[in-house]
């Protein structure tokens with residue numbers, strides 16, 4: 001317990017934690033500010049009047065055309081009467097064709113974006129949580145990697161010879177920090193976006209089913225961030241360096257995933273999308289994802305469909321995290337501390 | 339009284355790709371008695387740090403037994419770890435934390451009272467520097483912090499790998515006083531590895547010298563030096579021409595004596611006593627002008643024992659030291675327990 005508390009303090013007292021904390025909160029504020037200024041519940045009086053004027057102006061032209069039989073005789077429209085096409089047409093038809101009976105309203109000249117919390121808020125919160133998860137992954141891998149590369153680890157092990165307890169405390173401390181900061185960030189994000197929506201947009205209906213569905217989604221996202229934290233820590237433990245963990249993760253997400261998909265495509269694996277990690281992450285967060293296989297499809301038949309549910313995705317992603325955690329545990333237990 | 343540290347037949351082999359495995363420890367033995375400052379010496383790469391790491395459970399060993407406070411480690415390390423304070427070679431700390439925070443975190447993790455942190459900071463002379471980040475510490479300051487960290491839990495056994503590394507003269511002096519005080523009035527057992535032989539000579543009560551992963555000698559520092567001084571006599575003659583005659587006379591009188599010409603003088607080893615040399619030479623009609631007993635210091639003993647004495651125009655390479663016991667020093671007399679099976683003399687030290 002003492003060790004756990006000390007590890008917790010060790011993470012919290014790091015400068016990187018402070019920096020990441022500031023970055024996360026600042027990012028959230030920027031997001032809310034952007035929404036705040038882009039969203040509005042309706043146009044102001046003057047905007048409305050201006051838009052109405054524009055609509056009236058265009059509608060009046062059509063009415064002018066109808067009222068004035070000579071409308072197309074003017075120099076400006078002479079080409080219409082010269083056109084052989086228009087010879088058989090009545091005047092009204094000409095007006096319809098060249099001026100158009102659009103019956104414009106003010107709304108056609110107003111572009112208003114109204115932020116709808118019940119529709120879009122959760123997507124934003126998922127984004128916030130994923131960014132927080134990435135940050136926590138970096139933080140946890142650097143907490144362990146820096147301990148290795150600075151040589152502090154051998155010092156710590158002289159004090160605490162039970163390596164499993166050291167590793168367990170570090171992992172638990174990192175997970176707790178992750179969980180607390182993700183939940184905290186989500187709570188603050190929820191509050192700020194709700195506030196933004198109620199002042200500058202629409203909150204929408206947050207009824208029972210809404211809560212059921214979205215709490216589940218957010219809960220799964222939070223679990224995902226925990227998994228990312230554990231993965232980051234495990235990779236740093238395996239590689240004994242922050243850069244190795246970061247390199248492996250970034251390398252896989254940017255290049256590895258693509259290579260695997262290209263290889264899958266070359267081997268004509270059905271449903272190549274399922275080779276992408278992102279597919280599984282989406283399935284985990286959304287609850288399920290449908291993949292379509294177009295390869296055996298002719299124009300008439302329907303594509304094959306494959307459904308990945310969140311439990312399948314959870315098994316796979318959890319398995320990957322567990323695999324690395326076990327490898328890290330094993331290597332820490334066995335290997336010499338140089 | 340059983341030794342505080344008992345190591346026997348310790349082996350550690352590093353396997354190397356495409357090369358012969360390297361035996362860093364090759365059946366090393368070590369005993370450290372309670373309440374003494376024990377020096378742990380050996381040429382570079384002889385396995386000192388490896389031994390201490392193994393003792394502290396940082397590396398696995400491939401054979402041998404280790405006991406601390408009578409408990410077998412690594413199995414029973416949890417029982418003894420609270421009583422051990424250690425610094426292992428060039429201590430490193432997380433650079434962005436302050437010295438104080440570094441110690442506080444360790445103290446907190448092991449349930450050591452907070453007040454102890456200030457005490458040890460004071461003790462190693464870091465009180466005023468404790469606020470600063472470790473990144474800004476000099477080598478000696480880091481070393482002091484490491485020692486502070488080792489002292490934090492008021493250990494009964496202090497293991498220090500090259501603690502004097504980087505310390506200024508005042509720091510070395512202070513360290514010596516501190517360690518001697520700990521050992522002699524607090525009853526703490528101290529093991530120090532060091533290359534500063536004059537320092538070891540002043541600081542340590544007993545010592546163990548290792549070479550290529552094996553012990554070549556151990557015992558009281560004074561005994562080891564005494565065992566090697568006085569055995570060598572330097573003899574000069576009025577006329578350098580009498581040197582070969584003198585060699586002849588001495589070696590025929592006693593075949594165990596070695597006499598070697600070193601420029602203008604004769605170096606006699608293995609002679610029973612100085613008087614025997616004068617008498618033998620006088621009997622042969624050779625008169626000497628000067629006879630001195632060479633008092634050696636630890637450095638000379640060390641170089642001789644480890645076979646790393648410098649040869650003009652050559653550098654002693656790492657791993658070029660003697661391989662005990664085959665290459666045990668020539669003519670080493672009884673008081674020194676050379677590892678060639680003279681367990682008796684060793685036993686006498688304890």
Ligand SMILES: Nc1ncnc2c1ncn2[C@@H]1O[C@H](COP(=O)(O)OP(=O)(O)OP(=O)(O)O)[C@@H](O)[C@H]1O
Pocket residue numbers: 338352360361362380381382383384385386387388389
């Ligand atoms: N991690 C390692 N991998 C391979 N060989 C190693 C490793 N650590 C130590 N060795 C080898 O073990 C031998 C003993 O090293 P050790 O560090 O114990 O020497 P030392 O006596 O402490 O030397 P020094 O006086 O220079 O500190 C050396 O030959 C070294 O090359």
Ligand SMILES: [Mg+2]
Pocket residue numbers: 386387388427499
């Ligand atoms: Mg060393």
